[in-house]
Every structure is written in structure tokens, then in C-alpha cells.
Amino acid sequence: MSDAKKKYGTKGARNMDEIARTIFAPIYPVIAEMIIGMSGIMKGTCIDLGSGPAILSIAVAQQSDLSVIALDYSDDMHKAASRNIEDAGLSSRIGILCGDVHAMPFDDDSADLIISRGSMFFWDDIHTAFREIYRVLKPGGMTYIGGGFGNKELRDGIAAAMIKKNPEWKEFNQKNISLENAERFQTMLNEIGVPKYKIMLGDEGFWIVISKTETGALA
Numbered sequence: 001m002s003d004a005k006k007k008y009g010t011k012g013a014r015n016m017d018e019i020a021r022t023i024f025a026p027i028y029p030v031i032a033e034m035i036i037g038m039s040g041i042m043k044g045t046c047i048d049l050g051s052g053p054a055i056l057s058i059a060v061a062q063q064s065d066l067s068v069i070a071l072d073y074s075d076d077m078h079k080a081a082s083r084n085i086e087d088a089g090l091s092s093r094i095g096i097l098c099g100d101v102h103a104m105p106f107d108d109d110s111a112d113l114i115i116s117r118g119s120m121f122f123w124d125d126i127h128t129a130f131r132e133i134y135r136v137l138k139p140g141g142m143t144y145i146g147g148g149f150g151n152k153e154l155r156d157g158i159a160a161a162m163i164k165k166n167p168e169w170k171e172f173n174q175k176n177i178s179l180e181n182a183e184r185f186q187t188m189l190n191e192i193g194v195p196k197y198k199i200m201l202g203d204e205g206f207w208i209v210i211s212k213t214e215t216g217a218l219a
């Protein structure tokens with residue numbers, strides 16, 4: 001088992017669920033609004049990669065007519081996600097699926113929107129993962145993949161709370177949401193031949209927005 005997978009075993013999943021429902025709670029509606037506002041995609045299928053406790057999936061479902069698939073490879077995360085989805089009364093709109101981002105159990109060209117927050121920093125092979133994402137995305141579809149805390153005010157408050165909880169978090173977060181990391185992902189997107197994408201790096205975090213062109217496939 002990879003170190004990333006071990007991190008989200010029983011204890012790690014419980015910890016992430018607790019943080020997502022408390023310290024991080026205000027960021028998810030803000031991120032969902034940003035995703036839906038920027039993409040303009042309100043219906044169809046949305047896949048949330050590395051969905052964890054599914055709080056972003058819930059916020060997206062609440063703000064749109066999208067059907068959401070929350071995909072994660074951790075069984076313990078699924079337990080938390082399932083409880084949270086049920087509590088939100090969204091069991092008919094959000095499905096939970098066990099799967100790895102590097103080999104996704106989805107047909108080609110099947111998702112209107114692919115989103116992910118705070119997960120790609122743990123992926124073993126970003127080239128394979130993004131080839132998969134592009135394969136699954138429908139022509140005309142969009143991604144919103146990265147990490148962040150909504151806006152400057154929320155980010156600063158959360159950073160203070162998280163550093164208090166765990167001083168090592170500061171370095172981990174700074175490394176993830178950095179120019180160097182953005183350049184690493186940019187190089188990867190160019191290497192796999194994604195024709196149309198934008199990288200956002202600012203107060204809202206670090207986000208990769210891919211628009212799949214109507215012509216489809218990668219070279």
C-alpha cells in the first residue's frame with residue numbers, strides 16, 4: 001500500500017472528516033460557487049476525485065442540478081462520505097464509488113465536470129492521472145482540479161487554525177500551493193498534450209482548469 005493510501009486509513013479518514021466538517025466547512029460552498037460560476041455547468045455528471053468525506057460533492061450538488069459521483073480509494077473515507085451525504089439528504093444525487101484516479105472505472109467522454117480538491121498532491125503518477133481525467137471528460141466538459149481554501153480571508157483563518165493543530169502543515173501547504181508545483185503540473189500537461197487549459201494560482205488556491213475541445217483525444 002502506498003504511503004498516501006495508508007494516510008487515509010481509519011484514523012486519517014476520521015481526522016479528515018472532522019476537519020472537513022469543522023475548520024474547513026466554510027470553504028466548500030465558496031469553492032463550489034467558483035466552480036459552477038466559472039464553468040457554467042449546472043447539469044449532467046460531475047465526478048469528484050479523491051472526494052474524501054464528500055463535503056465538496058455535497059456543496060456542488062446543493063448549488064446545481066448535477067449528479068455527482070464521489071470517487072475515492074479509501075474505504076474509511078467512504079464510510080464518512082456516506083454518512084455526510086445521507087445527513088445532507090442527497091443520497092439520490094450523489095453516488096459513492098471506490099476507485100483509483102490512475103485507472104478510473106468510467107467510460108471515455110462520460111463526465112461533464114471533473115472536480116477535485118486537496119487530492120492531486122497525493123497522486124503517485126500525475127501524467128497517468130491527468131491522461132485518465134482527459135479520457136473521461138466529455139468534449140465540451142471542464143475540470144476544476146487542485147487545492148485551496150476559497151479566498152484570502154478563509155485561507156488565512158484556516159492556516160492559523162491548522163498550524164496551531166500541526167506546525168508541519170504550513171510547509172506541506174506552502175509546497176502544494178506554490179509556483180514550483182504549478183510549473184510541475186504545467187510541464188506535465190504540456191508533455192501529455194492537453195491542448196486547452198489554464199492554471200490559476202492566487203488567493204483562491206491552485207487550480208487546473210481544462211476545457212476538453214470538441215475534437216477530443218490527446219495526441
Ligand SMILES: C[S@@+](CC[C@H](N)C(=O)[O-])C[C@H]1O[C@@H](n2cnc3c(N)ncnc32)[C@H](O)[C@@H]1O
Binds near residue numbers: 073074122
Ligand atoms: C486531503 S483529502 C481531501 C478530501 C476532499 N477532497 C476534501 O477536500 O475535503 C485527499 C483525498 O484523496 C484521496 N486520494 C488520494 N490519492 C488517491 C487516488 N490515487 N485515487 C483515489 N483517491 C485518492 C484520499 O483517500 C483522500 O480522501
